[in-house]
Amino acid sequence: MKVLLMGNPNVGKSVVFSRLTGTSVTSSNYAGTTVEYKKGLFKHNGKNIELIDVPGTYTLDPTNKAEEVAVEMLKEGDIVYNIIDATNLERNLNLTLQLLEEDIPIVVLLNMWDETKHKGINIDLDKLRDKLKVPVIPTVATTGNGLREALDYIDYREIKDFEKLTSDQRWVEIGHIINAVQEIKPKHHSGKEILEEYTLKPWSGLPIAAGILYLVFIVIRFIGEGLIGYIAEPFFEGPYYNLLMSISSLLNEGSFLHDLFIGQLVNGQIDFEQSFGLLTTGIFIPFAAVLPYIVSFYFVLSILEDSGYLPRLAVLVDNLMHKVGLHGFSIIPMILGFGCNVPAALAARNLDSKREQFIASTLMSISIPCMAQTAMIIGLVGAFGGIYIFYVFASLFVVWIIVGLLLNYFLPGYSSDLLLEIPTLRTPVFKVVLKKLWMRIVNFLKEAIPFVLLGVLAVNAMYALGFFDLLTRFIGPIFAKLFGLPKEVISALLMGFLRKDLAMGMLAPLNLTVKQLVISSAILTVYFPCVATFIVLFRELGLKNMIKSAGVMIVSAVTVGTILNIGFNSIFGSIITLFSIFIVIMILYRMTGKKHLKLME
Amino acid sequence: MKNRLISLSHLKEGEKGIVTDFRGGEKLRKKLDSLGIRKGKSVKKISDMVLRGPITIKIENSSRIAIGRGMAEKIMVRLESHR
Numbered sequence: 001m002k003v004l005l006m007g008n009p010n011v012g013k014s015v016v017f018s019r020l021t022g023t024s025v026t027s028s029n030y031a032g033t034t035v036e037y038k039k040g041l042f043k044h045n046g047k048n049i050e051l052i053d054v055p056g057t058y059t060l061d062p063t064n065k066a067e068e069v070a071v072e073m074l075k076e077g078d079i080v081y082n083i084i085d086a087t088n089l090e091r092n093l094n095l096t097l098q099l100l101e102e103d104i105p106i107v108v109l110l111n112m113w114d115e116t117k118h119k120g121i122n123i124d125l126d127k128l129r130d131k132l133k134v135p136v137i138p139t140v141a142t143t144g145n146g147l148r149e150a151l152d153y154i155d156y157r158e159i160k161d162f163e164k165l166t167s168d169q170r171w172v173e174i175g176h177i178i179n180a181v182q183e184i185k186p187k188h189h190s191g192k193e194i195l196e197e198y199t200l201k202p203w204s205g206l207p208i209a210a211g212i213l214y215l216v217f218i219v220i221r222f223i224g225e226g227l228i229g230y231i232a233e234p235f236f237e238g239p240y241y242n243l244l245m246s247i248s249s250l251l252n253e254g255s256f257l258h259d260l261f262i263g264q265l266v267n268g269q270i271d272f273e274q275s276f277g278l279l280t281t282g283i284f285i286p287f288a289a290v291l292p293y294i295v296s297f298y299f300v301l302s303i304l305e306d307s308g309y310l311p312r313l314a315v316l317v318d319n320l321m322h323k324v325g326l327h328g329f330s331i332i333p334m335i336l337g338f339g340c341n342v343p344a345a346l347a348a349r350n351l352d353s354k355r356e357q358f359i360a361s362t363l364m365s366i367s368i369p370c371m372a373q374t375a376m377i378i379g380l381v382g383a384f385g386g387i388y389i390f391y392v393f394a395s396l397f398v399v400w401i402i403v404g405l406l407l408n409y410f411l412p413g414y415s416s417d418l419l420l421e422i423p424t425l426r427t428p429v430f431k432v433v434l435k436k437l438w439m440r441i442v443n444f445l446k447e448a449i450p451f452v453l454l455g456v457l458a459v460n461a462m463y464a465l466g467f468f469d470l471l472t473r474f475i476g477p478i479f480a481k482l483f484g485l486p487k488e489v490i491s492a493l494l495m496g497f498l499r500k501d502l503a504m505g506m507l508a509p510l511n512l513t514v515k516q517l518v519i520s521s522a523i524l525t526v527y528f529p530c531v532a533t534f535i536v537l538f539r540e541l542g543l544k545n546m547i548k549s550a551g552v553m554i555v556s557a558v559t560v561g562t563i564l565n566i567g568f569n570s571i572f573g574s575i576i577t578l579f580s581i582f583i584v585i586m587i588l589y590r591m592t593g594k595k596h597l598k599l600m601e
Numbered sequence: 602m603k604n605r606l607i608s609l610s611h612l613k614e615g616e617k618g619i620v621t622d623f624r625g626g627e628k629l630r631k632k633l634d635s636l637g638i639r640k641g642k643s644v645k646k647i648s649d650m651v652l653r654g655p656i657t658i659k660i661e662n663s664s665r666i667a668i669g670r671g672m673a674e675k676i677m678v679r680l681e682s683h684r
Contacts (some may be wrong), residue, residue, distance in 0.1 A: 058635035063628075088663045089635035167634060184662075200648040200657045200665075201614075315667045327669070328655065417669025418655045539676035580626060 002050050002076060003154065006099065008092055009056030009085035010308070013140040014038070016083055018432040020151075027439055035348065038439075044151055048590040052077070058091075059070035060098040064352075079105045079156060079322070080094055086110045086138070087119050089182055093174045096132065102160045106134050107153045107172060108365040113138035113146070117199045126525040127181040133160045142429050181518035196425055199312045203364075209316050213335075216304065220296050220339070224371065236288045244270050244279060259460075273502055276460055278453060285499055286449045290340060293371045295340030295437070299338035301438040306428035311420055318418050323592060324404025325359045325411065326351070328418050333360050337368035341533040343444060344368070349540055352416055359407050361537055362549045366556055367400040369500065376504035377521050395522045398581055399560050403552060405588035414596055449535070455531030468494050483561040486510065489520055496524050497531055515568045518593035519561055527557035609668070609676040610656055612646040618678030619643050624676040633676070636666055636682065 007013050017025075021040030029036055038053040056075050080471060082099050084092035116123060129136045135153050139146030165173060175448035198204040199551065229478035244262060251258040253265055262270065263277030265429070272284035289354040296472050314328030321327050331349055337344035341364065348360040369377060381388045408414075460469055488510055496503030507520055528550070529537065538546045567577035612618050620642045623630045634683065637660050648657040655664065656672050656673045668676070 030622075059631075061635075063632045063635055091664065094635070094637075167631075171639065186662075193684065196665075197647050200667075202648070202651045202654070205648070223642060311667070315648075315650065315655050315657060318667075318669065319650060319652050322669075328667075417672040418667055419636065419669065419672060420667045422657060422665040422667055 001047060002052060002078050002152070004052050004054050004073060004077035004080045005083060006054045006070065006074075006080050007056065007093060008058050008085065008088075008421075009087040011056075011083050011092065011419060012082050012141040013053060013056060014436075015260065015330050015429055015432050015532070016081075016109065016111070016147065017051060018429075018435045019144050019147055020140060021051055021413055022097050023435075023438065025435065025439055030069045030072070030283045035066050035075070037069070044579075047154075049154065054339075057095065059095060060102070064366050074099075074102060074104065077104060077558075079107065079154065081150065083109045083111050083141075085312070086112050086123060087121060088096055089121075090178050093177060094170065097162070097165070097170050097173065100132065100134070101164050103157055103159055105157050107150065107156055108132060108134060109150055110136055110138045111141050113160055114140045114143075120187040122183040122185075123403070124181045128177070131177045131180065142426075168436065192425070199421065199425070200315060202316070203444075205312065205316050212304075212309065213582045216300055220293070220371065221375070223296035223299065224293040227295060228288065228502070232288040232292050236284060240267050241270060247279070265353075273505075276463075278457070280454050286445075289499075289501070291441075291444075294340055294343070295441060295563065297336075298370065298440045299437050302433045302440070303338070303428050306426070306433055308423040308434075311422050314418070314420060315422065316356055322415055323408065323589065324363065324401065325408030325415050325592075326363075326404075327347075327354055327415050328420070330356060330360045333364050334368060337364040338371060338374070339371075340370050341365055341368065341529050342442075342447070342536055344439075345529075345533050345536040345540060352574070353413070355411055356415060357540060358413065358545055358549065359404065361541060362407065362552055363400055363404050364554055365533055365537065365549070366403055366526050367396040369396070369525045370530075372499070372501035373504060373525065376501040380504055380508060381514070381521055383516050384517070388514055388518055391518050392521045392525075395518075395560060395564060396525055398457060398585075399522075399526060399556055401585060402581075402588065403556055405585070405592055407552070409588065409592050409595060444573060454535065455497075458531060482558065483519055483523065484564065484565045485516055485520060485561075486512075488518075492520070492522060493527065494512070497528055497534075500530055502523060518568070519564045522564060523557050523561045526553065528553055531546070543597060606679055608678040609644070609646070609658065609673040609678055610649075610670055612623065612678060612680070614646055614649055617643055617645045617681040618665060619681060621679045622677040624677060625672075629672065629675060635662060637664060638676070644678065 003410055005013050005017055011108060017040065021042050024040060024042075024226030025040040027036055027038045037055055037056055040051045040053075042049050042051065052069045052073065057070040059067065060074070062071055082096050082101055084096060095105070096108060110125075110128075123137060125138065137146050137150045137153070139150060141147070141422070169349065179539040199208055239587055248258065248262045248265070251262065259277070261277050261279045263275035263280050266274055267273075270280050272280055272288070274280055299519055310332065311329075314331055316328075317331050317507060321330055330348075333344045333347040333351075336347050343365050345361050348357045348364065350359050357448055377392055378389055382390055468491070472487060472490045479485050479487055479490060489507065489512075491505045492506040492510075495506055503524055504521065507517065512520065528534065534546075537549060539551060563581075567574050606621055607618070608624075609618070620638060620640055622640070623633070630639075638644070638658075643661050644658045646656060646658050650656070653670045655669050657665055657667045674676045
């Protein structure tokens with residue numbers, strides 16, 4: 001039996017979903033679309049129930065892709081559990097009345113029932129049942145109250161006859177219902193409401209956002225490093241190492257199988273970072289180096305999501321994002337990128353258009369260093385002083401802006417205006433956060449690990465074919481001239497294709513000056529994403545757009561390397577550089593502004 | 602008496618207005634309608650992002666909606682007098 005959970009966004013639908021289902025939940029794309037939905041299985045009175053968390057929708061007269069999918073899904077369900085926000089009855093009833101007009105049994109869950117009292121809202125349940133002619137159950141999803149009663153109606157199959165109304169007629173009807181069932185005693189602004197509004201006003205909202213983001217990164221690093229130090233490393237350097245060493249002696253060093261699975265021994269030992277076998281580096285990178293940060297990152301992100309803060313962040317950065325052809329909500333893939341570029345490239349598919357997806361993925365892979373790389377930049381460049389870390393990140397931000405302005409100007413079309421409901425701030429429910437975390441980790445493992453293994457294979461093959469030597473010989477001289485870097489740096493760049501933090505590590509023994517380190521760090525971030533991200537981009541964007549995106553990356557890397565080299569040469573060079581960057585940004589800013597105006601007409 | 606129509610983007614922070622007209626197509630009206638912004642509704646502006654960023658409004662003490670500047674300019678309201 002298929003049960004559909006439907007309702008407006010931010011009414012607690014996902015919380016109901018998490019409460020009702022166990023661990024057998026999956027998240028997938030609706031056939032032929034990029035719209036994601038969640039599906040879970042559970043047993044009720046001996047029957048197998050398939051519960052579907054339909055994307056949030058305000059209306060059945062679709063205004064976007066997610067709503068189109070919701071309407072499609074309606075045809076497949078046996079019953080709809082329509083979840084509505086009791087504190088916002090009027091708008092929520094719009095969808096309810098539309099659902100009642102359809103040929104499908106409806107049960108209404110009046111969620112957030114507990115909050116109605118605080119807000120001075122009084123709803124007469126019997127009158128509401130009488131008006132809607134269907135079961136109406138008050139629920140508090142965060143505590144699970146009322147969900148048991150809701151399940152009692154799972155076999156409810158009555159379809160009431162409602163005539164089809166026009167939009168205006170429906171609002172009139174809703175007005176009648178509201179007048180009959182709801183009473184509101186006006187209340188003063190509560191402290192929470194005042195705080196909520198402060199997060200949206202520029203002069204208070206921006207500092208709050210900066211503080212929250214700072215805290216987020218501190219916590220992510222803390223948990224990530226804890227997981228690596230106390231779980232991942234002890235396991236890999238202990239039992240797993242011993243296991244691999246015995247496999248290694250079984251296979252004989254130098255044999256084909258040894259090369260494939262174990263790779264090269266370093267001083268007779270397996271080096272998880274340099275051996276490049278499928279079982280050594282191929283397993284170590286995704287599980288020991290990346291996964292702990294992914295777990296920690298997604299944990300913090302899920303808390304941030306469930307607290308209702310993210311839409312506020314989207315509002316605060318909307319106009320900056322508009323300048324680069326995106327809108328506020330594209331901040332999500334950007335933030336994700338700081339954790340790992342792979343899930344970020346995947347998240348870009350949820351944006352409104354192909355254009356936004358292309359711009360967001362390209363900008364993200366160009367200027368957002370992942371967690372592992374950031375840690376290495378801080379370690380290596382930071383040793384010379386914090387100001388140099390600032391140089392690296394400032395350069396990356398400038399690249400982000402300029403490339404974004406250019407893409408926005410040259411790609412046809414423009415970004416749509418933001419239109420977004422801002423939910424109230426809530427305390428996340430721990431169980432729901434954990435379930436979300438679990439789903440994300442499973443998805444990450446399924447999607448990223450094959451790519452990393454493929455990447456290890458690819459690098460092995462390129463080494464064997466002498467491809468890297470050839471590249472070093474050709475690019476070396478260009479490097480020295482343009483970037484002022486010794487040609488040994490190239491091997492680090494090639495390594496960066498596989499793993500950026502390791503590549504940073506290869507710079508350490510080269511005795512580079514701090515100027516060379518800043519330049520290499522910037523180039524290493526910009527020139528190419530790691531192979532796992534690269535493959536995801538290829539899959540998400542298609543070959544043609546991937547090549548375009550890669551072209552943008554290479555051109556940007558060469559430009560930023562050269563400019564930094566000039567800018568660092570002398571004070572005179574720095575002033576000229578800063579000045580020209582400023583002029584370029586101003587010109588591009590005006591150009592995109594004019595283009596936007598032209599398109600609006 | 603302030604009876605003339607102004608666009609939502611010209612409303613000041615904290616001011617209230619009654620939605621009176623949409624200077625846009627049917628698609629815009631439909632989108633806003635589904636979010637509860639329609640003619641006759643009283644809205645209060647709670648924030649106006651710097652540098653022509655989005656505007657956040659509160660609809661009759663229920664939901665808060667953020668609207669991009671371009672869209673907000675097409676929503677006309679009649680200023681409500683202060684109490």
